[in-house]
Amino acid sequence: MSDIDVEQIAFPDFKSECIIADKIYAHCQLRECFEKAVIELPKEGLFEFIEIRFMPGELVLGTLFISPIVNRPNFRRVSFRVLIPFVVKVRNTETNEIIVLSNELPEIHKDLVLFMPKARDEFKFEIKLETASQLLTDVTKEGNSLVCAIGVFIVVKVVGRVQLLIPVFQFCPEPSECEEFIEDETSFLFDTAPFPELFPSQLEDFRL
Numbered sequence: 001m002s003d004i005d006v007e008q009i010a011f012p013d014f015k016s017e018c019i020i021a022d023k024i025y026a027h028c029q030l031r032e033c034f035e036k037a038v039i040e041l042p043k044e045g046l047f048e049f050i051e052i053r054f055m056p057g058e059l060v061l062g063t064l065f066i067s068p069i070v071n072r073p074n075f076r077r078v079s080f081r082v083l084i085p086f087v088v089k090v091r092n093t094e095t096n097e098i099i100v101l102s103n104e105l106p107e108i109h110k111d112l113v114l115f116m117p118k119a120r121d122e123f124k125f126e127i128k129l130e131t132a133s134q135l136l137t138d139v140t141k142e143g144n145s146l147v148c149a150i151g152v153f154i155v156v157k158v159v160g161r162v163q164l165l166i167p168v169f170q171f172c173p174e175p176s177e178c179e180e181f182i183e184d185e186t187s188f189l190f191d192t193a194p195f196p197e198l199f200p201s202q203l204e205d206f207r208l
Contacts, residue, residue: 012169015168016165016166016168017166017167017168018163018165019164020163020164021161022159022161023159023160023161023162024157024158025116025117025125025158025160026115026116026158027155027156027157027158028114028156029153029154029156030153030155030156031151031152031153032151032154033136033151034150035149036147037148039088039101039145039147039148040101041144042099042101045093045094046092047090047091047093048090048093049146050089051089052086052088052148053086054085054134055084055086055087057108057129057152058082058083059083059127059129060081060083060107063080064079065078065079065080066116069113072113073118074115074117075115075116076113077111077113078110078111078112078113078114078156078158079109079110080109080127081107082107082108082110083105083107083108084104084105084108084131085102086133087101087102088100088146090146105133105150105152110154112156115158126158126159127156127157127158127159128156128157128159129155129156131152131153131154132153133150133151133152133153134150135149135150136149137149
């Protein structure tokens with residue numbers, strides 16, 4: 001850095017703007033493993049597993065409790081339960097019918113200590129979650145159920161809505177035109193294809 005003249009560096013032409021944004025005051029990560037998640041299949045028919053899709057985790061209504069901690073004025077005890085919904089798609093091997101089964105993992109209970117500084121009464125902190133769930137093993141069939149191991153990654157956030165002064169360039173540029181879906185793209189592909197050569201190559205085209 002000693003050979004670089006700071007005065008010659010071209011800094012962006014920022015200006016100051018005041019915005020309202022959700023500021024993350026604290027966050028932490030958790031992991032939960034369900035070594036044997038059981039998914040009940042319909043009683044009638046034979047089924048094979050196709051896929052599983054996980055929904056975002058959500059706080060169970062009425063389970064969030066925030067309380068002070070003695071001798072730790074800027075921290076709070078935060079307890080809650082998390083629910084992870086998911087859907088499983090299976091195929092009836094006899095009728096070839098696709099069936100979607102709605103399900104959810106057992107509730108995940110957490111009791112944490114999180115930074116939550118003292119604020120005026122009107123300022124409210126929110127607890128927000130980000131989840132990422134995934135299969136840890138293959139899905140196998142046991143009797144009339146599907147069985148698998150599922151892992152859940154959770155990020156817990158303490159969020160407060162604040163006013164921030166930030167550097168910006170300017171407002172976002174005008175967006176481009178939306179692309180409309182074309183049912184039959186044959187004519188579109190033809191119109192945008194490069195024009196072919198009409199005449200055979202000449203002798204000099206082959207000389208190196």
